[in-house]
Amino acid sequence: MRVSTLSVLVAALLAMSAPAAMAQSKIGFVNSDRIMREAAPAVRAQQRLEKEFEKRDQELQRIATDLQALQEDLERNSLTMAESERRAKERSFNDLSRDFQRKQREFREDLNQRRNEELASVLDRANSAIKQIAEAEKYDVVLQEAVYASPRIDITDKVIKALSDAR
Secondary structure, eight states, rough: HHHHHHHHHHHHOOOOHHHHHHHOEEEOOOOOOHHHHHHHHHHHHHHHHHHHHHHHHHHHHHHHHHHHHHHHHHHHTTOOOOOOOHHHHHHHHHHHHHHHHHHHHHHHHHHHHHHHHHHHHHHHHHHHHHHHHHHHTTTTTEEESSSSGGGGGGGGGHHHHHHHHHH
């Protein structure tokens, strides 16, 4: 009985002192998604990725167009083609389709790997900027994920500006 009474008393004391401690704390919030969309390093990283993968994307689009044309030709003319010609076109279609799927899979894997590398670099820079702002402005805690954060404690704009100024 003594332990539970003591536990209740300690919990009550903590509950009463928590608002006072929280009132003295300075809390900030950073919207990581916004940083990854709007910060200059993130925008530059996205542009590098687009440029790096542009030719491969165009090649995949060309192959997709060729596949569609082959499929339409087969559907339209399969009844009038000789059996050997139809089989050859179907084999050609299947080979091209397999090649397309392989290239598409490799493209996605390579793109995801490079995107992760670029995002990791941006995140490192953002975390450094957040830490500098937190130390300079004496924040006790800076949260990056929250269900809700008041605009009053949102320092995302400061972080985006710091990243843009850093170059």
